[in-house]
Amino acid sequence: MRGVELSAALAARFGDKFLGLDPFPGLVGRVRFDPSVARALFEYLRDEQGFVHLTMVGGIDWVDHREVFYTLWSDRDRTYLQLSADLPADHPTIASAVPVWPGANAHEREAWDLVGIRFEGHPDLRRIFMPEGYEFHPLLRSFPIHEPEELEVKARSD
């Protein structure tokens, strides 16, 4: 019910920049949007739809492109909403949510650190977990992980 209303409102407001609302059990839904309207969408959702609380920001590396997702909580409706935008793999950039939700600061630094998504307008976009000067974004699929068996084989060959 809420999802249908929200879908209509977003379509009226953002036109073809709003790419659809997928059903997601337990949530209002999963809004897919074009990254160019990110900032306007955030402000609209906070001010007019009551999504006052940003729960998480994260990124997924789908090899050919990267996805950035946001989860919002509405105190009014007592429910969650997920936003998702696809970013090109060679230039994964989206507007920062820090001016809208100050709590996004740490989340976005984490997404930059681990998945390499760049947030434009972030006041202090540095690594948060890995030390400064680390060259990689470890949660990318191209970053290898050693399987225990490989380590054992290596140790035996040493």
Next chain:
Amino acid sequence: MSAPPQTVPAPAPAAAPAAAGGDAPLPVVDQAAVPFFEIETLRAREFIPAAKEALTSLLKEKAEGNVIRPVFNWAGRNSLFPLHWGLACCAIEFAAAFGARWDAERFGVVPRSSPRQCDLLIVNGTVTWKVAHKLITLYEQMPEPKWAIAMGNCATGGGPFRTAYSVVPGVDKLIPVDVYIAGCPPRPENMLDGVLRLEQLIKERRD
């Protein structure tokens, strides 16, 4: 503040009142008259032979290896002060060992917050490369003689996070470790067992 010239003898230490009254003979206690109580601990029983040996060897003037070292070891191993530093899960069991049930302080293990006051570093948790140089700094700030215990699988060999990109696979890559404690996390009595084994190592130390 220049060094005093060689010709001037160094001033005698101001606090030398120990000589005063030192000549008075110690009161002689008749051993048979003292009632014998079964309250002396194991540690005191260890101390009496050590002290006896110390006194006899002092008379023979070969104090260094045989005398001072055992007494020094005895004092050191009964007052191991670990650094109050929690890294990960094992730190919670480390804290539980100082609770009412296990009471680690009865072994003389008292956590101190400054590395300058410590002689034992219990690495209780996963060590990441980001914290590695800070761990080495803390270890080097501790005065000699000092010991290190790798508590838990993570500190011993990386544990379940061995394959991670940010974890040091074993703290012995960074600092010398004396005792390894297995477990994920080790129970408090397991940790205390590790401390007692370290005490055994210190007891046998001769260098």
Next chain:
Amino acid sequence: MWINMGPQHPMTHGLWNLRVRVEGEVIRDVEPEMGFLHRGIEKISENRHYNEVITLMDRCCYVAGMSWEQLFIQASEQALKVTPPARAEYLRVLSAELQRIASHLMWYAAFVQDLGLMTPFLYGMRDRDLVLDLFQSYTGARMTYEYMRVGGVRNDAPHGFTDQCRKVLDWLLARFVEYDQLCLGSTIFRKRCDDLGVLKAPEAVAYGVTGPMLRSAGVRRDLRKDRPYSVYDQVEFDVPVTDTADVTGRYLVRMEEMRQSVRICRQCLDWLDRNPGPVLADHLPRWLGAPYAPVGREAYLLKRNYPTGLGFSMVEEPHGEAGAYVVNDGGEHPYRVKFRSPVLINIWAAKRYLPGYRIADIPPIMGSVDVCVGECDR
């Protein structure tokens, strides 16, 4: 002047660094520095079987392992389309609430010790050990349980467990009175904690602060009530709220939460006594019921049957709202696992609630946040 408090500092209760800019004694700006315990749990999870990730969940938040197991299991069950039996749900809720008591007792022990009182540390650890003994009786471990499975829990509680559990809960209720007398009855405690570290409701919501810190600011948000997961809609409890928004408020909220947890535990125990049954779903795919991850030809044959889907779960963890997002692309491992840590955000808001106070106020304020760096850095 910038001062480093950490990563080795008695205030931190873990591996993190608080950089403080001071003018004289007064704090002007702070900057928390994280990542000293970043163990790459999300990356390792991408290379592990679903039931093997539970091992990491216990170690992710080592004072609230059960809550994090429940978090990941709920998200995985949604992604894999598995439904657990009712008895398993009640056992999970019982475990999570016992874990809340244990976690709050750990917080109590550490926090009041920071104020200089030694007795509460001994009391808190003593009573926490009783709860851990209960865990040990049905999971075999004190802290790292690996109890929950996709589709249920590993085993049922042993014979006589419910009676023993009731005894411990009665004992704890009597002790909570003692705690309050010890702390709230102490003028020193009140003078040290009242009107300290104030974070009012609008700022707390904007910064994304959750858990007891938010409820002490007067916001009645508790996911167990607002968005009931598992069987929290079947049990009765209240959500404690204060409007002082200070350190004393957080103390009061946590103390009352423990009492409410005792209430929930008793209802779960009554239900468990009346309703025997299976604790693991019997229609599980073979590769989920197996104690090991299938490899080689077996995995190849089973792979055709893997479902795909997304899983999202939020639980009210002792520290705040924890979240998990599991992307299942049809492999034997999750494609991506993302966790939301409440502690990371609660510490981050220190930029808001620390400036203006003095250096000596940092230990009580940061103690009242209840820091668990394992889940913060993951």
